[in-house]
Amino acid sequence: DQQVKQNSPSLSVQEGRISILNCDYTNSMFDYFLWYKKYPAEGPTFLISISSIKDKNEDGRFTVFLNKSAKHLSLHIVPSQPGDSAVYFCAAHRNSGNTPLVFGKGTRLSVIA
């Protein structure tokens, strides 16, 4: 049972345009959300996070939006660059104790020059 769902396995975007990666979750106990980026032959690395008390967090070209009522978050990359081509994982943390992050299946983003 996937508690964190990334329904788009892949996405292609032209350089300079906006990339929007989506993530849905089912567990209302999740209160902290993260995005990780993974290049081939490397481990995932942290990109950006958002707490459930916020609806937006921005870091340079990367913005994460959270819609709690819809149990939906999205990662916006503006403008997209070829170096952004990677697999992006959405992750969530439950607010009860020291439970590990739950990850989605990932979305492969290809930014075309």
Added chain:
Amino acid sequence: DAGVIQSPRHEVTEMGQEVTLRCKPISGHDYLFWYRQTMMRGLELLIYFNNNVPIDDSGMPEDRFSAKMPNASFSTLKIQPSEPRDSAVYFCASSLRARGGYTFGSGTRLTVV
């Protein structure tokens, strides 16, 4: 710090053989996680340790899988006997807390033929 170190980077083995994956976490990190990445299931948690103690191994697929953390600087994931369906990339990650700040190793790509 050299980060989380995993070995080997690649492992090809025959069905039925024993496989041991190794991980050296970042010094001072209290949490260690073993994740497996597959196309079908994305990043799934196998087991995690807190202060060298296994906390939750409910993600371990079968009794063929076992993990140990004999001290704060070393952990192993063993598969015995290995099967072709175990083929995947196995990641180790460490963190100061369960909520985030994970540092992943580069992974071990396991192929069972």
